[in-house]
Amino acid sequence: MLAKQYKDMLAEESVIRKMFYFSTARAKEIGAENMFDYSLGNPSVPVPEKFSQVIAQLLAEEDPVALHGYSPGAGIYSVREKIAESLKKRFAIEYRPEHIFMTTGSAGALAHAIRCVTQPGDEIITFAPCFPEYFPYVSMSGAVLKAVLPSLKDFQINFEMLENMMTPKTAALLINSPNNPSGIVYSQETIQCLADFMQRKAKEYGHEIYLISDEPYREIVFEGKKAPYIAAFYADTITCYSFSKSLSIPGERIGYLAAGPACKDAETIVSMCIQVSRTTGHNCPSSLMQLAVSKMLDMTSDLSVYETNMELLYRKLTELGFSCVKPGGTFYIFPKALEEDANLFCEKAKKYDLALVPGDTFGCPGYFRMAYCIDTQKVKRSFAALEKFVREEYGGKNETRKA
Amino acid sequence: MLAKQYKDMLAEESVIRKMFYFSTARAKEIGAENMFDYSLGNPSVPVPEKFSQVIAQLLAEEDPVALHGYSPGAGIYSVREKIAESLKKRFAIEYRPEHIFMTTGSAGALAHAIRCVTQPGDEIITFAPCFPEYFPYVSMSGAVLKAVLPSLKDFQINFEMLENMMTPKTAALLINSPNNPSGIVYSQETIQCLADFMQRKAKEYGHEIYLISDEPYREIVFEGKKAPYIAAFYADTITCYSFSKSLSIPGERIGYLAAGPACKDAETIVSMCIQVSRTTGHNCPSSLMQLAVSKMLDMTSDLSVYETNMELLYRKLTELGFSCVKPGGTFYIFPKALEEDANLFCEKAKKYDLALVPGDTFGCPGYFRMAYCIDTQKVKRSFAALEKFVREEYGGKNETRKA
Numbered sequence: 001m002l003a004k005q006y007k008d009m010l011a012e013e014s015v016i017r018k019m020f021y022f023s024t025a026r027a028k029e030i031g032a033e034n035m036f037d038y039s040l041g042n043p044s045v046p047v048p049e050k051f052s053q054v055i056a057q058l059l060a061e062e063d064p065v066a067l068h069g070y071s072p073g074a075g076i077y078s079v080r081e082k083i084a085e086s087l088k089k090r091f092a093i094e095y096r097p098e099h100i101f102m103t104t105g106s107a108g109a110l111a112h113a114i115r116c117v118t119q120p121g122d123e124i125i126t127f128a129p130c131f132p133e134y135f136p137y138v139s140m141s142g143a144v145l146k147a148v149l150p151s152l153k154d155f156q157i158n159f160e161m162l163e164n165m166m167t168p169k170t171a172a173l174l175i176n177s178p179n180n181p182s183g184i185v186y187s188q189e190t191i192q193c194l195a196d197f198m199q200r201k202a203k204e205y206g207h208e209i210y211l212i213s214d215e216p217y218r219e220i221v222f223e224g225k226k227a228p229y230i231a232a233f234y235a236d237t238i239t240c241y242s243f244s245k246s247l248s249i250p251g252e253r254i255g256y257l258a259a260g261p262a263c264k265d266a267e268t269i270v271s272m273c274i275q276v277s278r279t280t281g282h283n284c285p286s287s288l289m290q291l292a293v294s295k296m297l298d299m300t301s302d303l304s305v306y307e308t309n310m311e312l313l314y315r316k317l318t319e320l321g322f323s324c325v326k327p328g329g330t331f332y333i334f335p336k337a338l339e340e341d342a343n344l345f346c347e348k349a350k351k352y353d354l355a356l357v358p359g360d361t362f363g364c365p366g367y368f369r370m371a372y373c374i375d376t377q378k379v380k381r382s383f384a385a386l387e388k389f390v391r392e393e394y395g396g397k398n399e400t401r402k403a
Numbered sequence: 404m405l406a407k408q409y410k411d412m413l414a415e416e417s418v419i420r421k422m423f424y425f426s427t428a429r430a431k432e433i434g435a436e437n438m439f440d441y442s443l444g445n446p447s448v449p450v451p452e453k454f455s456q457v458i459a460q461l462l463a464e465e466d467p468v469a470l471h472g473y474s475p476g477a478g479i480y481s482v483r484e485k486i487a488e489s490l491k492k493r494f495a496i497e498y499r500p501e502h503i504f505m506t507t508g509s510a511g512a513l514a515h516a517i518r519c520v521t522q523p524g525d526e527i528i529t530f531a532p533c534f535p536e537y538f539p540y541v542s543m544s545g546a547v548l549k550a551v552l553p554s555l556k557d558f559q560i561n562f563e564m565l566e567n568m569m570t571p572k573t574a575a576l577l578i579n580s581p582n583n584p585s586g587i588v589y590s591q592e593t594i595q596c597l598a599d600f601m602q603r604k605a606k607e608y609g610h611e612i613y614l615i616s617d618e619p620y621r622e623i624v625f626e627g628k629k630a631p632y633i634a635a636f637y638a639d640t641i642t643c644y645s646f647s648k649s650l651s652i653p654g655e656r657i658g659y660l661a662a663g664p665a666c667k668d669a670e671t672i673v674s675m676c677i678q679v680s681r682t683t684g685h686n687c688p689s690s691l692m693q694l695a696v697s698k699m700l701d702m703t704s705d706l707s708v709y710e711t712n713m714e715l716l717y718r719k720l721t722e723l724g725f726s727c728v729k730p731g732g733t734f735y736i737f738p739k740a741l742e743e744d745a746n747l748f749c750e751k752a753k754k755y756d757l758a759l760v761p762g763d764t765f766g767c768p769g770y771f772r773m774a775y776c777i778d779t780q781k782v783k784r785s786f787a788a789l790e791k792f793v794r795e796e797y798g799g800k801n802e803t804r805k806a
Binding site for chain 2: 001002003004006009010026043044045047055063064065067070103107108110111112115116118120133139140141171207208213248249252253254265268272275276278279282283284285286287289307
């Protein structure tokens with residue numbers, strides 16, 4: 001008989017995917033250039049050219065049996081060395097290769113981290129709005145995921161609600177800054193507060209509370225700023241990184257988990273990750289990809305288009321009367337919908353060939369997400385559709401707002 | 404607190420790995436050419452040169468954003484089409500792309516298949532000697548793995564013991580032919596018997612019993628033969644394939660799961676695999692690797708060296724008095740040890756710079772595995788060490804056996 005738990009999941013189709021399917025179908029009717037698809041978080045800029053050169057060089061120079069051979073359980077040692085070195089240099093934290101575990105993107109890192117630090121029945125707390133896939137990552141690990149609602153004025157952490165949701169069963173907190181879908185970057189103050197809070201709670205409960213930090217957007221920060229490096233604030237941090245967004249290679253499934261060197265069980269966690277892999281059939285990312293990214297650790301794609309798009313969109317949305325916190329990074333923006341039900345709002349937008357994603361799917365009803373990892377010219381062309389949508393569907397409301 | 408179940412696994416170090424570590428350390432002392440490492444199943448022949456050409460072409464001709472972009476949950480559709488087409492052509496079974504799910508090698512396929520067809524508490528039955536990693540693949544899925552002991556005369560299936568181990572909780576049988584570690588290929592007769600048996604049992608229990616067929620060695624068969632294609636014998640077969648061995652790219656982690664088209668839930672199983680991935684953080688193998696192997700489906704590395712090595716080793720082992728079933732494929736041979744405790748036997752072999760793996764780790768005590776995916780010259784050079792080992796440690800026994 002088929003497994004009930006996975007069969008049941010077939011019913012809950014991803015809202016993001018559904019919107020993307022609509023968009024793809026509609027693009028066939030009206031031409032891709034006329035469909036304004038803000039649904040998917042797929043990088044729109046190419047990987048640096050060096051990537052192909054690095055791969056060509058590896059293929060030309062390395063012994064193919066070794067190059068394409070099994071990598072050790074935690075990843076290729078020289079790759080882990082280079083990652084540790086790079087993190088150490090950038091963030092002044094004493095990472096060693098033994099703290100690094102190679103993963104299939106941040107998804108793989110999260111799935112491993114969650115399994116390592118929870119016992120069945122434990123709780124993990126995350127913060128809405130959040131990536132909806134956090135729920136399945138946690139669901140089959142035996143732990144339970146709960147989401148704290150945000151402070152809607154700035155999408156920073158709502159500490160009062162966090163305090164109320166903590167219990168002695170809380171094994172870990174799961175954060176994502178820069179954040180999908182809000183585009184918000186946690187301030188240094190927020191992170192320091194969180195670290196102090198967690199230290200206090202860990203002491204109170206008499207056990208570690210791990211901070212699992214999901215950082216695929218670490219390099220996409222605006223106004224020339226840098227995102228504060230979370231692990232620098234709290235010893236028991238497990239950093240989950242992906243090259244998907246920084247190098248625009250999401251299909252290559254490559255990232256890593258870095259256990260904070262000041263965490264007393266850091267090396268044990270990495271060893272346990274190898275064991276987790278044995279149960280999920282993970283067995284490392286592609287050897288070629290591990291070696292390729294290790295030669296590009298301090299590079300990114302040209303990410304500037306995301307900031308350009310954000311500035312354009314933010315200005316236009318504000319002008320049209322939307323209430324919206326200005327993103328500090330990522331390629332998402334998360335405005336308030338013009339009616340209470342963001343599902344209805346996004347449904348109506350489809351008539352104007354706009355694919356938007358309702359905030360409900362991120363645990364934050366009444367808002368919607370726009371993924372502006374698209375061509376800047378298309379962002380500009382979408383403004384007429386946005387204007388028409390707002391005027392025709394919310395003319396009165398919009399006027400009122402402006403007044 | 405760290406997860407007890409994974410932390411406990413740290414204690415049970417892999418015997419194969421331990422032997423490999425010994426071998427690596429010893430090679431440093433005496434030179435790699437003098438260490439006869441028969442411990443690891445790592446392909447020793449290079450991937451066909453076409454592989455690098457295919458990758459270079461993809462990198463040169465495809466749009467990098469699309470090439471390295473997210474693949475859909477089940478894998479890239481065109482890749483699944485080509486795999487279905489190739490299987491259809493080779494095995495005359497009506498596969499469609501909807502039956503194919505792209506995985507990180509056979510390990511990934513097995514982990515998905517097991518999760519799809521079991522409920523917590525269900526049982527899966529496999530056949531010793533078997534790949535030890537089957538146990539962790541099953542352990543965290545909520546199911547239980549039991550192993551049927553083999554018919555030692557030919558390592559085909561022991562149907563009497565299988566019958567005794569079946570219960571209404573048996574959700575699936577897990578087989579591996581050509582087999583690691585025995586090198587045996589199940590005969591057409593064995594497979595037909597198994598199919599008939601399973602049909603009878605499925606009827607008796609009133610529910611499907613799935614046949615999970617682990618086939619990484621499908622293309623490594625000797626004497627110009629082909630391994631019978633398991634799914635042709637039994638409708639509810641889930642085939643788990645890997646390109647690791649046929650193309651010598653185990654580090655690239657690429658394979659697929661194929662749900663038998665005659666299985667009524669075939670497409671549901673593939674859809675469920677996507678859901679399983681969401682919980683394990685799998686999210687497909689590398690896009691570049693998917694596309695690369697799709698252009699090499701009907702090719703293999705030059706696998707002839709494995710047969711050459713097998714013939715040499717089989718002759719020598721028989722000559723030295725070992726009792727041994729002649730392998731029909733793979734790059735393993737599984738002789739009976741010259742004393743009851745194969746662990747002691749393999750421990751003694753280390754003195755002669757021979758790395759052998761005791762059969763206990765494969766659920767078959769008293770035997771040992773030699774992985775002869777090494778250079779043929781080295782196989783030949785190892786004979787003096789083998790002879791010395793047998794003469795000095797088992798001189799009398801060997802004479803007796805020969806007499």
